Amino acid sequence: MKNWSYTIKEGEHKGTTLWSGRYCAVCGLVFWEKDDHIYVLANKRGKGTPDYQGYWNLPCGFLEADESGQQGICREIKEECGYDFASDMFILYNVQTEPEKCNNSNVTIFYEYWTYNPEFNKVKASGGEQDEVECVMWIDIDQIENFKWAFGHDKILCNYFSKSFYKSQRGLF
Numbered sequence: 001m002k003n004w005s006y007t008i009k010e011g012e013h014k015g016t017t018l019w020s021g022r023y024c025a026v027c028g029l030v031f032w033e034k035d036d037h038i039y040v041l042a043n044k045r046g047k048g049t050p051d052y053q054g055y056w057n058l059p060c061g062f063l064e065a066d067e068s069g070q071q072g073i074c075r076e077i078k079e080e081c082g083y084d085f086a087s088d089m090f091i092l093y094n095v096q097t098e099p100e101k102c103n104n105s106n107v108t109i110f111y112e113y114w115t116y117n118p119e120f121n122k123v124k125a126s127g128g129e130q131d132e133v134e135c136v137m138w139i140d141i142d143q144i145e146n147f148k149w150a151f152g153h154d155k156i157l158c159n160y161f162s163k164s165f166y167k168s169q170r171g172l173f
Helices: 069-081 141-146 153-162 164-169
Strands: 004-007 017-020 024-034 037-045 060-062 091-096 107-115 133-140
Touching: 024 069, 024 153, 037 069, 037 141, 060 069, 069 107, 069 133, 133 141, 141 153
Parallel strands: 024 107
Antiparallel strands: 004 017, 024 037, 024 060, 037 133, 091 107
16 A cells, blocks of 8 residues: 555644545636637745745645535635636536646646636736735736746646647637
8 A cells, every 4th residue: 555644643633543645636727718819817836835936827726625626726716816716617627647647646636717708807806825826817828838837737728728629619620
């Protein structure tokens, strides 16, 4: 067995042995289309993050014990980017389970959401995790390669836009 155990050292459950394995993360591909341009919601990792400071990423994080995947990605978007979305707006895009392709061997559930509201840029983000997010931006997908990305999120975006289902849904072929 490749899982590992650890023993709680303090508190009410001191001495209890717990087992751990891979963690489940959620990641949001949030797109805004306006005037024949497509933008993706991203944030720049701040000095309070454990890794990839100064790199860009899609909103993402660990799923908490009491939430669905859609609830988890909505919470992460609110925490990291300040936007408040309803969980039923997100559609399952992909699940990444291969340990070598996942950050820290996490299982990652990817969700997508599209908005076509031309006034969406007037929606004000509020909040954001102090020291963990340096800034939030809607990045034109034609500019993805001009940014340094954490967790291979640039590859995920490029793969998303090369998928035939995206092209057929958008009438691109």
